[in-house]
Amino acid sequence: MDKIKVGIIGPGNIGTDLMYKVMRSQNLEMKTMTGIIESEGIRRAAGMGVRTSIEGVKAVAEDPEIKIVFDATGASAHLKHAPILKSAGKIVFDMTPAAVGPFVVPCVNLDHLTELNTDNFNMVTCGGQATIPIAYAINRIADSEYTEIVACISSKSAGPGTRANIDEFTQTTAKALQVVGGADRSKAIIVLNPAEPPLMMSNTIYSIVKNPDEKAIVESVNQIVGEVRAYVPGYSLRVPPIVDGNKVTVIVQVEGAGDFLPKYAGNLDIINAAAIAAAEKIAARMRNQEGK
Amino acid sequence: MSLDRNRKIHIVDTTLRDGSHAVSHSFDVEQVTAIAAGLDEVGVDLIEISHGDGIAGSSLNYGFSKVSELELLKAANKVVKRGKLTVLLLPGVGTIEDLAQAKEAGAKAVRVATHVTEADIGIQHLKAAGDMGLMPIGFLMMVHMATPEKILEQANIFVDAGAKYVNLADSAGYMTPKQVKEVVSLLVEKLPVLVGFHAHNNLGLAVANALTAVECGADYIDVTCRGLGAGAGNAQAEVVAGVLQREGFHTGLDFYKYMDLAENVVEPIMQRPQVIRSAPLMLGYAGVYSSFLLHTYRAAEKFNLNPRDILVELGRRGMVGGQEDMIIDVAHALANGKKD
Numbered sequence: 080m081d082k083i084k085v086g087i088i089g090p091g092n093i094g095t096d097l098m099y100k101v102m103r104s105q106n107l108e109m110k111t112m113t114g115i116i117e118s119e120g121i122r123r124a125a126g127m128g129v130r131t132s133i134e135g136v137k138a139v140a141e142d143p144e145i146k147i148v149f150d151a152t153g154a155s156a157h158l159k160h161a162p163i164l165k166s167a168g169k170i171v172f173d174m175t176p177a178a179v180g181p182f183v184v185p186c187v188n189l190d191h192l193t194e195l196n197t198d199n200f201n202m203v204t205c206g207g208q209a210t211i212p213i214a215y216a217i218n219r220i221a222d223s224e225y226t227e228i229v230a231c232i233s234s235k236s237a238g239p240g241t242r243a244n245i246d247e248f249t250q251t252t253a254k255a256l257q258v259v260g261g262a263d264r265s266k267a268i269i270v271l272n273p274a275e276p277p278l279m280m281s282n283t284i285y286s287i288v289k290n291p292d293e294k295a296i297v298e299s300v301n302q303i304v305g306e307v308r309a310y311v312p313g314y315s316l317r318v319p320p321i322v323d324g325n326k327v328t329v330i331v332q333v334e335g336a337g338d339f340l341p342k343y344a345g346n347l348d349i350i351n352a353a354a355i356a357a358a359e360k361i362a363a364r365m366r367n368q369e370g371k
Numbered sequence: 372m373s374l375d376r377n378r379k380i381h382i383v384d385t386t387l388r389d390g391s392h393a394v395s396h397s398f399d400v401e402q403v404t405a406i407a408a409g410l411d412e413v414g415v416d417l418i419e420i421s422h423g424d425g426i427a428g429s430s431l432n433y434g435f436s437k438v439s440e441l442e443l444l445k446a447a448n449k450v451v452k453r454g455k456l457t458v459l460l461l462p463g464v465g466t467i468e469d470l471a472q473a474k475e476a477g478a479k480a481v482r483v484a485t486h487v488t489e490a491d492i493g494i495q496h497l498k499a500a501g502d503m504g505l506m507p508i509g510f511l512m513m514v515h516m517a518t519p520e521k522i523l524e525q526a527n528i529f530v531d532a533g534a535k536y537v538n539l540a541d542s543a544g545y546m547t548p549k550q551v552k553e554v555v556s557l558l559v560e561k562l563p564v565l566v567g568f569h570a571h572n573n574l575g576l577a578v579a580n581a582l583t584a585v586e587c588g589a590d591y592i593d594v595t596c597r598g599l600g601a602g603a604g605n606a607q608a609e610v611v612a613g614v615l616q617r618e619g620f621h622t623g624l625d626f627y628k629y630m631d632l633a634e635n636v637v638e639p640i641m642q643r644p645q646v647i648r649s650a651p652l653m654l655g656y657a658g659v660y661s662s663f664l665l666h667t668y669r670a671a672e673k674f675n676l677n678p679r680d681i682l683v684e685l686g687r688r689g690m691v692g693g694q695e696d697m698i699i700d701v702a703h704a705l706a707n708g709k710k711d
Contacts, residue, residue: 227431229696234489245492246466266430269463273488273516274689283696285431316705323673326431330700 080369082108083362086139086169088160089151090120090131092238093174093347097149098124099338100355106362107355110145113138135257136160142166146365147358153171153240154247161199170361171199172354176247179283182255184211185356186306193361200357203255204248205346206230206269206282207352209314213284213329215258216303217320220295221288221327224264228252231270233277236344245269262286280333280345281317285326293322302327310356311349312336374559374588380615380622381591383417383567384473384608386637387443388459392662394642397437400446402640406596407447409632411454413612414623417480417591419457420447423662424693425484426458426467426473430660431515432695433662448477455506461693462492467499468602480506481537483529486691486701487517490528497532512692515530515545515658519554526562533553536565536591541580542662542692544573544602544655548583555698559588567591570606572598573655575647577606582614593667594636596629602661603651609633650678657686666695670702680705 085107094112101109113132125131132138139148140163148169150157157177164171173179180199183192184207192200196202202208210228217223230252241248252267272278288296297320307314313334321328333345333360340347387403403420410418420426420443422436429436440458447456451684457480458473470481481500483493490511500507509529514522526537539554551568558566568584570577570593581592594611598604609629650668654661659682667685671678684701 137548204680225431229694231697237492242489242491244495245462246468246495249463249466251470266427268430268432268693271463271486271489271492272484272689272691272694274691278689281697281700283432283699285696287431318700319700321699321703328699330696330703369658 080366082106082145083146084108084110085147085358085364086111086113086142086145087150088113088136088139089147089152090114090118091122091151093351094149094151095120095123096339096347096351097151097354098129100106100351104359106357106359106366107147111139111142131153136163140164140169146170147172147362149354166200166232169198172358173199173201174275174354176204177252178251182207182259183357184208184259185310185353186212186303187215187259189357189360193364202350202354204252205232205350206248206267207252207255208349209280209282209331209333209346210284211255211260212303212307213331214256214262214286216299217284217286217288217296217327218261220299221286221290221292223262223286223288225264225287226284227255227266227268228256228262228282229268229270230346231272231278231281232346233280233343234273235277236270236280236346236355237271257338277343279343282331282333284329284331287325289329291322293320296322296327311344311352312350313342376619377621378590380585380620381416382622382624383419383457383591383593384415384434384568384595385419385593385605386410386595386599386608389418389601389605390595392601392665393604393645394601394640395665396422396429396434398443399438399590400442402444403443404450405636406632408450409636411451413625413629413632415454417457418447418451418454419459419482420444423457425461425465427469428461444473444476444478450464451618459484459510460496461485462496464693467496470496470500470505471503473506474503478505480508482508482510484510484512484540487511487514487522487525490525493529494532497534501533506535507533509537510540511537512540512542513660514539515541515543515550519557523558523561526558530562530564534564536567537562538567538569538591538593540569541571542597542660543658544571544577544661545658546580547574547576548579551580551583552587553585555584555589565590567593569593571600571605571655571661572605573647573661578610578614579603581599581606581611582618585615585620596633597641598645599637599641600661602654602664603647604645632633650682653679653682657683659686659691660692662692663695663698666698668696670698674702676702676705
């Protein structure tokens with residue numbers, strides 16, 4: 080079967096970077112980039128030979144060829160788009176904090192959600208994609224009572240959406256640390272750093288655990304770092320697990336792939352890379368099923 | 372706004388917020404009740420009570436509060452009659468939900484604090500504060516890291532979001548009176564709301580900087596009893612009260628009562644004398660966030676390093692307020708002989 084055709088709503092930074100990633104995918108084929116006004120992003124997509132539209136969600140919902148849709152608009156727009164895309168039978172990756180569907184962190188719960196026939200995947204937040212794999216890796220071994228993360232992103236990589244609603248970041252990330260990461264209680268902190276040249280995204284994960292078995296925690300964390308690196312090559316441990324009594328501390332860095340966004344924007348890269356990794360897996364399954 | 376020497380200078384006492392750093396966030400109900408009641412009697416305008424890193428700052432990263440700030444606010448609210456109970460909120464740490472709870476517990480004003488170049492992340496909190504009926508105040512941290520023009524631009528973002536005044540914080544205790552004069556004068560001239568100043572004593576200049584700010588037209592001055600605060604502490608309240616009184620500025624403070632409060636109530640609960648040791652001196656010299664101090668001492672001990680080396684590296688990397696986690700990152704790197 081042919082590659083699975085994809086539509087992207089929202090030709091901003093996130094949408095454009097997603098388009099670049101789709102264009103080098105083995106299982107996905109970029110079909111339509113849609114927005115609501117003529118914009119630089121629309122022109123950029125057209126210039127790369129992609130079909131474009133300014134009819135918003137309609138352009139992808141009404142195209143039966145498109146099976147997978149990435150919504151890179153905003154939370155309020157996605158709330159309107161979600162039912163339209165659902166009745167059109169699309170598999171949707173929601174890049175906004177709308178959280179219509181369940182949170183997905185590919186290396187943790189994608190398989191489980193696919194088994195449940197999920198058709199709307201919420202990508203949590205950039206900090207969530209960077210920290211939840213570690214939180215999960217600690218919890219599965221050591222049973223986390225409390226997990227706290229600090230995400231530091233460069234000022235240049237924090238877009239107007241993030242800036243206008245920073246509470247959404249802390250609240251959504253904290254919730255997903257429990258729901259996906261498995262902690263009983265959680266807290267998320269975000270710091271913007273304006274240093275020049277811009278710093279790589281760094282994330283600290285602290286966890287208070289019941290079973291502080293250092294060797295097992297280190298193995299579990301190393302394993303999950305390998306799994307994340309499969310879709311985010313620039314994901315690395317800055318500080319490997321430090322186990323101090325019942326407290327575990329890990330620091331990871333995310334260097335972006337530099338597809339459309341600069342390498343320091345690892346925060347934007349990891350949420351996109353996670354969405355693409357999940358979409359790839361689902362597309363591969365579609366091709367297998369229909370190929371039979 | 373004002374260079375009238377007869378104007379009222381508003382005193383913001385942050386012993387129970389910035390001072391919280393110096394006691395590792397261990398204030399209890401009894402201490403807060405005594406200090407808040409004393410400050411109210413002294414005639415302080417704003418009494419700030421929060422975790423050192425603002426409401427909801429209680430965390431592994433910044434240290435857990437011994438007693439929740441909501442309980443402390445409620446206790447203070449019972450005894451404070453004249454002063455405005457104020458909280459600090461760092462967007463990215465505390466949320467509007469936390470603010471609503473603080474209001475419920477008795478807060479009347481909120482200072483929304485962002486890094487000096489990131490004012491726009493506080494717009495939603497300032498607007499929400501105004502909607503809730505709290506006095507919204509903008510607070511720019513680490514002002515030594517930006518030019519006066521940039522500071523003015525960022526302060527105006529707060530003004531547009533409804534800030535009643537904008538406070539400038541020399542969070543690293545880096546500034547000299549000359550720099551204070553330059554930035555405060557520009558803002559007093561150009562900003563459409565009043566200007567405040569928050570000093571740290573890492574270079575021994577906190578009181579001098581507070582006085583300079585007042586002379587240049589600042590209307591709000593942050594102080595703490597005995598200078599209790601992050602790094603080498605803040606502008607010492609009772610000293611500022613005496614200096615401003617002798618210089619003929621009107622604060623409405625009872626100077627003697629302030630001295631007595633500092634000596635009899637605050638000093639006995641201090642965990643160490645608020646003096647300029649080598650590490651806080653390095654904070655001021657290298658321009659590093661004052662709250663990093665005690666966390667740096669702990670990391671230095673754990674990784675067997677000199678705190679000074681950790682602080683210099685944090686400064687070199689351009690770390691900003693709230694990045695206490697990077698102390699571990701730097702200590703780990705230094706202990707393993709690698710630099711970022």
